[in-house]
Each structure stands twice: as structure tokens, then as C-alpha cells.
Amino acid sequence: MPTKRPDAEVLCQILADQMRPHVDLARTALVGIHTGGAWVAERLHTLLGLHTAPGVLNVSFHRDDYNQRGLQANTRASLLPFEAEGAHIIIVDDVLYTGRTIRAAINELFDYGRPEKIELAVLADRGGRELPIAADYCAHTLTLAAAQMLELERAPDATLSFRLTEK
Amino acid sequence: MTLTSTNRNPQLNSHGELTHLLSTEGLPHEVLTRILDTAAPFAAVAEREVKKVPLLRGKSIFNLFFENSTRTRTTFEIAAKRLSADVINLNINTSSANKGESLLDTTDNLAAMQADMFVVRHASSGAPHLIVQHLAATGQDHIHVINAGDGRHAHPTQGLLDMYTIRHYKQDFTQLTVAIVGDVLHSRVARSQIHALTTLGVPEVRVIAPKTLLPSGIERLGVRVFNDMKEGLRGVDVVMMLRLQNERMQSALLPSAQEYFKSYGLTMDKLALAKPDAIVMHPGPMNRGVEIESTVADGSQAVILPQVTFGIAVRMAVMTMLAGA
Numbered sequence: 146m147p148t149k150r151p152d153a154e155v156l157c158q159i160l161a162d163q164m165r166p167h168v169d170l171a172r173t174a175l176v177g178i179h180t181g182g183a184w185v186a187e188r189l190h191t192l193l194g195l196h197t198a199p200g201v202l203n204v205s206f207h208r209d210d211y212n213q214r215g216l217q218a219n220t221r222a223s224l225l226p227f228e229a230e231g232a233h234i235i236i237v238d239d240v241l242y243t244g245r246t247i248r249a250a251i252n253e254l255f256d257y258g259r260p261e262k263i264e265l266a267v268l269a270d271r272g273g274r275e276l277p278i279a280a281d282y283c284a285h286t287l288t289l290a291a292a293q294m295l296e297l298e299r300a301p302d303a304t305l306s307f308r309l310t311e312k
Numbered sequence: 313m314t315l316t317s318t319n320r321n322p323q324l325n326s327h328g329e330l331t332h333l334l335s336t337e338g339l340p341h342e343v344l345t346r347i348l349d350t351a352a353p354f355a356a357v358a359e360r361e362v363k364k365v366p367l368l369r370g371k372s373i374f375n376l377f378f379e380n381s382t383r384t385r386t387t388f389e390i391a392a393k394r395l396s397a398d399v400i401n402l403n404i405n406t407s408s409a410n411k412g413e414s415l416l417d418t419t420d421n422l423a424a425m426q427a428d429m430f431v432v433r434h435a436s437s438g439a440p441h442l443i444v445q446h447l448a449a450t451g452q453d454h455i456h457v458i459n460a461g462d463g464r465h466a467h468p469t470q471g472l473l474d475m476y477t478i479r480h481y482k483q484d485f486t487q488l489t490v491a492i493v494g495d496v497l498h499s500r501v502a503r504s505q506i507h508a509l510t511t512l513g514v515p516e517v518r519v520i521a522p523k524t525l526l527p528s529g530i531e532r533l534g535v536r537v538f539n540d541m542k543e544g545l546r547g548v549d550v551v552m553m554l555r556l557q558n559e560r561m562q563s564a565l566l567p568s569a570q571e572y573f574k575s576y577g578l579t580m581d582k583l584a585l586a587k588p589d590a591i592v593m594h595p596g597p598m599n600r601g602v603e604i605e606s607t608v609a610d611g612s613q614a615v616i617l618p619q620v621t622f623g624i625a626v627r628m629a630v631m632t633m634l635a636g637a
Contacts, residue, residue: 203353206365215329215636216367218346222356229361256362 153239153297153305156268156284157185161192163282164235164266168193173233175266176200178250179221181239181297184305185268189237200225202236207249223253230258235282239297241267244278269307271295322444329637332444332457333630335466336508344511347629348476354632355625357394367632368397371428376418377460378404378434383596384460384470387620388431391627397428415439416446423447429456429634437463437500456634458627464500469630470595471504473623475512477615478550480622481591485509489516491544491586492535494554494576494603495525497565501595502554503533510534520544522576524565541576545585553578553594556603569602579605583613591615 174197177186186199205220236250247265254260266282271289289295292312299305321338325331330343357363373392377385385401392399404418419430432440440459447453461467475485482488490509496502496519509517510533517535519526531537538544545551556572566572578592592604592614600606608614 205353206357206367211367211636216350216632218349220350220353222353252366256357256360256365258361 160284177237186237204249207252244276350629351625354628368395371397373429433460437465467500473626485512490550491518493520
């Protein structure tokens, strides 16, 4: 299938430009979903110059496929370097697909407190939603078949790139 | 029984995943490490506003305690509740066993109540294993079993939480000297510790006890035996004390509690022989003034209360791994 692989570095810039008019440098906090989303959150944090350090969400405890797949071997604790209660949080992920990961991420955030506002920023939206979830900031939309996998990778020099594979 | 089924570790399924936890003996290094790795994020759950995750929602976990234990039962109960499971505590001392119901009749009845997991404490060594065999023979092996202490045999979650504690404070197992002190003969905790320590690569495991409280042939488990506590504690990184059960005092194995304390009680003086940063552990409940002096138990090197806290995370990890296998 001749789907063009989106350039993740360019998309980071586009996403930051979209977000810039809407973020509050002192108040807005980013949380990236482990692992790809966390890389993007780090990048956006620098590009936007936010004051609050970005957090990392691990959604394993709230995944809805635990009964089929068990707990993933590399489960790490979420890390929120700020108070969730009353916070303005933007969840950051690399690819938005079914929406199930985002549902789990929202549940995970509420285990830490009651944020005042949660938004969603993604590098790419590949369609195929199974839940009523939409991104507030999205740098790229594309349509992929169910058998295709779009994954973010990070090189040793921290360059981000997308890998498109067939299952 | 076929050759393969006798050779297969009853704790692991055909994919090598942990499906029951009966003993630390025979658990491969990678399974032990996986349990400790999995426990780490669960320890962080206790720091949150909501100390609960939904992984075992809808599962029924039965605590079957044929022998009394407040601490172990409570930590299993908290672990299961933090995973959102439904927990049913059965104190069998006061229940059907007293009316003559057999162990397997009890578990069959609970299986008929759609149990998903049994946590079993029993005075007889091998009771949890017997339940596992029976579940397999009756096609009910979707039910998982955790041994919460059986006779003198094993207490694997205690052994595992001890390993978690050691790794928390010492990071690397492969440079350590660890001493286990006390009534090794009657201790299921000591056995679970020894198997886990040697599998995780601790180069020197010592046991320190009077001859009357050591099982014969203990050296075969890969430990160094010391009858002199001062000699045994020299240069160790970790001191793991065992509880001296009061009933042993009445037997001919020991002269008196005072005599025992003099030779094998952990005092500040004796602890000074270990490395300056050595940690002191105890599975509880402690007999202050018998196996451990209060100044040590409450001192800066004791990690006895963190052991209890870590125990919840380790039990959450084990339950999650079993239910997800």
C-alpha cells in the first residue's frame, strides 16, 4: 500500500504551533503516554517552553485488554511531577487509533486527583475510533488498514521517526 | 500420570507463565525478576490519591486460612482489594474443617461458588500443592492457587517480599553476603529465602543457628553454616532474622529464652560486626528480647516495617501475574 510515512520531526513542530496560542506557560502541564507519547511530550515541552516538567503515564493498570493479554512485562509506574488536583493537563500521544489507550489514560490521571481540564494532543490520527474520543490538537490525519501498524521510534540522537509495518 | 506432566513445574503453564505460586524453589531467575519488576509500579499505587486499580475487577479471591495469621491474611486482603477483586476470608479453624469436611471438599465447594483464586495457609506441608493437583485433575485449573505458608515447607510471598526489600536497598544481588539467623529447622520462611537468594545470584548465603535448630544437610541448598553468630555476621550486607516460635522453648531444643538471646539474639554489639550499611530484616511477628533487641528492631538499620509495605505490592504483582496468565 503506497501510504506515505509522515515525518515525525516536522509533525512535532506543527503540533507545537497549534498548541502555542492555547497553552498557559505557567499552568499547562503535559503528560506523555509511555513510551512514544512521552518522547513527544518531552519535545513539546521544550518547543513550547512550559514551566512544569512533563509527566509520564503508564496506562497498563487501566487497559481493558488485561483479561486477554495479561499485564505487560515492561509495566512502569506513572510519574506525575505536579499535583493533578486542579491542573490543566494535556495528554500527549504519538498515534490516536481506537481511543482505548486515551480512555485508560484519563482513568489513570483521575487516580491522582481531579484535574480542572484535560485535553488531548497527538502527532497523528489514523482513524478507526471505537470510543467517543477526539484530539484537541492533531498534526496529521491519515487512514490506515487494520493490518498496518504505525509506531514512533527514537534514534540514539533523539530524532523521532515513524515506522509503518504490516502485521 | 505421563512423564511430561511429572516433569513440568506445577507453578508454570505451558507458556512458562506463572499460574500458581507454591514455592520459590524451582522458579527460574526470569520469573523471580519479573515478579520483582512487576511489584515496583504497584508500590507506587500506594502513594496515589486513589490506591486502587481495576485489574482484578469481577474476580473472587478466597483467603483460606487453615492456620491463624493476622498479618499475612491482612496484607493479602489489602493487595486483592487494591486490585478491585472481591475478597472472601474464610477462617477455617472456626468453620467446616472442624465439622470434619476435607480440604478438597472445601475447595470444591468454593470452586462451585465461581472462585478465581485461592490463597491458602495450612499447617501441613504440601496442602496447596494438593489443591493444585486436584484442580488439574478435575478440570478446574482456571483457578489459581497462592501458597500463603504451608507447614515447614514454603512461604513464597514472604521470600519474594524479602527479595524486593533487598533489591530496594542494595540494588544488585550478585555482590551480596546475606545471613539468615535463627530457627531454620522449623522455618518455611528460611527455605523460601534460601531458594530465592541462590536463584537470584547471591554469591554467599549464610545460615546462623544452633545445631539443634538446623535441618541436617542444609549445606546442600548452597549455604554456609555458622553455629557462632559473631563469626557468621562478620562483613554481611543483609541480616535476615527468623522468629523463634515460643512453642520451641517448651521443647528440649533450647535451654531458655535468655540463653538463646545471649547466643543468637541480634544486639547492637553483634550487628556492629556486619557491614556499616547492613540492613536488618524480620518477617514478624517479632519477639523482642528473644531473637532481636529493641534498639536494633527500632534502629536505623532495620527495614522491618518497609518489608510489610513492600509485601502488599509483591502480593499485588503475584495476583496480577497469575490472573493474567
